[in-house]
Amino acid sequence: MASATFESLNPSTGEVIDSFPRSGADDVARAVDIARETWESWRLVPAPERGNILFRFAQVLEQHKAELSDLMTREMGKVKAEAGGDVQEAIDMSYYMGGEGRRLFGQTTPSELRDKFMMSVRMPVGVVGAITPWNFPIAIPAWKLCPAIVCGNTVVLKPAEDTPKLAQRFVDLLQEAGLPEGVVQIVHGFGEEAGDALVKHPDVPVITFTGSRETGVLVTKNAADELKHVHLELGGKNAIIVMDDADVDLAVDGILWSAFGTSGQRCTAASRVIVGSKVYEPLQSRLVERTEQLKLGYGLEEDVDVGPVINRAALEKIHSYTEIGEGEGAKLLTGGEIATDNGLDKGFFYRPTIFGDVDPQMRIAQEEIFGPTTALIRATDIDEAIRAANSVEFGLSSSIFTRDVNKAFRAMRDLNTGITYINAGTTGAEVHLPFGGTKGTGNGHREAGQAALDFYTEWKSIYVDYSGKLQRAQIDNAE
Numbered sequence: 001m002a003s004a005t006f007e008s009l010n011p012s013t014g015e016v017i018d019s020f021p022r023s024g025a026d027d028v029a030r031a032v033d034i035a036r037e038t039w040e041s042w043r044l045v046p047a048p049e050r051g052n053i054l055f056r057f058a059q060v061l062e063q064h065k066a067e068l069s070d071l072m073t074r075e076m077g078k079v080k081a082e083a084g085g086d087v088q089e090a091i092d093m094s095y096y097m098g099g100e101g102r103r104l105f106g107q108t109t110p111s112e113l114r115d116k117f118m119m120s121v122r123m124p125v126g127v128v129g130a131i132t133p134w135n136f137p138i139a140i141p142a143w144k145l146c147p148a149i150v151c152g153n154t155v156v157l158k159p160a161e162d163t164p165k166l167a168q169r170f171v172d173l174l175q176e177a178g179l180p181e182g183v184v185q186i187v188h189g190f191g192e193e194a195g196d197a198l199v200k201h202p203d204v205p206v207i208t209f210t211g212s213r214e215t216g217v218l219v220t221k222n223a224a225d226e227l228k229h230v231h232l233e234l235g236g237k238n239a240i241i242v243m244d245d246a247d248v249d250l251a252v253d254g255i256l257w258s259a260f261g262t263s264g265q266r267c268t269a270a271s272r273v274i275v276g277s278k279v280y281e282p283l284q285s286r287l288v289e290r291t292e293q294l295k296l297g298y299g300l301e302e303d304v305d306v307g308p309v310i311n312r313a314a315l316e317k318i319h320s321y322t323e324i325g326e327g328e329g330a331k332l333l334t335g336g337e338i339a340t341d342n343g344l345d346k347g348f349f350y351r352p353t354i355f356g357d358v359d360p361q362m363r364i365a366q367e368e369i370f371g372p373t374t375a376l377i378r379a380t381d382i383d384e385a386i387r388a389a390n391s392v393e394f395g396l397s398s399s400i401f402t403r404d405v406n407k408a409f410r411a412m413r414d415l416n417t418g419i420t421y422i423n424a425g426t427t428g429a430e431v432h433l434p435f436g437g438t439k440g441t442g443n444g445h446r447e448a449g450q451a452a453l454d455f456y457t458e459w460k461s462i463y464v465d466y467s468g469k470l471q472r473a474q475i476d477n478a479e
């Protein structure tokens with residue numbers, strides 16, 4: 001075991017939560033060996049039985065929902081209600097994938113030859129390396145591990161170094177639900193050490209990664225020599241479009257929730273708002289007024305709307321974008337500062353920030369800030385709005401507020417993102433539809449829904465000839 005350790009901090013107070021082993025390549029290799037060995041028996045456990053363990057896991061998560069939510073607010077900073085939502089997402093995913101144990105459908109199809117049978121079945125792949133971020137510290141491990149497990153794979157999980165305790169609880173509760181030892185193992189530690197070793201280990205054929213674009217590119221390169229299957233869920237620069245005919249109050253509710261929920265640290269956060277020119281002024285003033293009423297603080301307190309950001313480096317990066325925005329000539333409408341009053345200086349708090357008069361090509365409208373900062377952009381019509389929305393390297397989520405069904409359908413077709421919302425903000429995915437993005441947000445794979453099964457299995461096509469003689473496809477049945 002690693003002798004070095006690292007600490008997890010409470011981002012609201014700066015207090016140490018706990019310390020964890022700083023694992024290196026040797027620890028990863030040990031975990032992979034166990035996972036590889038366990039896979040030989042786990043892959044033979046009937047899928048409905050694997051699914052039953054996930055049903056029990058969902059129930060165990062329900063029993064521990066309050067405890068996990070409380071820990072999440074302490075370790076990661078999310079306010080109470082949002083922390084509960086994060087755990088609920090894991091519960092939903094576990095039930096959903098538990099049900100897959102009795103489906104995992106393949107196909108049968110008629111052969112072109114007599115007395116021959118054809119079918120396709122899903123096969124587990126082997127050891128999955130799962131690398132997760134800190135922003136959905138229970139939901140994201142569930143999105144990856146539940147489908148991996150039900151499909152008959154074993155897993156080595158390397159969680160983010162900012163939320164090790166939550167990941168440890170997640171894995172402990174899997175054991176409590178009856179998951180056999182060795183099916184899921186956790187290695188704590190840093191990305192460049194433990195994460196890197198997992199990505200490069202030759203006995204880990206599948207890597208699922210959620211994190212930053214830069215790291216995603218590096219992971220892909222490091223996995224290339226072994227031709228691993230790599231799933232990436234990277235960043236977003238998601239836009240809400242508000243057309244002139246929209247319900248402005250509803251749009252403001254959607255923007256506040258999408259831009260400042262989880263302190264803007266969601267891959268689906270709305271960091272751009274593209275607004276029709278007639279509605280721009282009233283929307284701007286209502287949005288700024290409502291934003292200034294948001295209460296910043298420790299999320300365990302009932303009336304707090306916005307918690308801290310994850311750590312000091314994030315705080316500094318977010319603040320640097322305020323300076324960049326001002327330097328680019330955008331108008332700072334509210335926020336734009338590190339909050340230090342009423343004891344907030346002990347943690348990492350940033351005031352919800354809105355820039356007005358933003359040009360779609362400015363850096364604050366192009367780069368992922370991952371904090372409570374959003375940018376208002378004017379558009380004269382739907383064409384200009386869609387062009388602006390699509391003018392970024394990412395393609396995760398998008399939204400349009402309009403009462404015009406024609407504009408809504410234009411947006412559904414033309415917004416180049418993996419997810420589009422109509423008359424709702426850019427966040428709020430449910431576990432039974434595919435989740436992921438186009439362009440620089442990923443590499444074409446999706447998690448959640450049925451799409452996840454394609455990543456965690458290999459298709460095998462099986463032909464059974466019961467004619468008792470040689471039958472040659474494409475030859476013996478040809479005219």
Ligand code: ADP
Binds near residue numbers: 133194
């Ligand atoms: P974030 O900005 O969310 O911290 P990262 O991409 O740095 O994004 O981190 C996401 C996850 O990737 C974390 O678990 C982190 O430890 C891991 N990670 C970071 N660097 C590497 C790497 N070189 N190889 C594998 N995993 C890494």
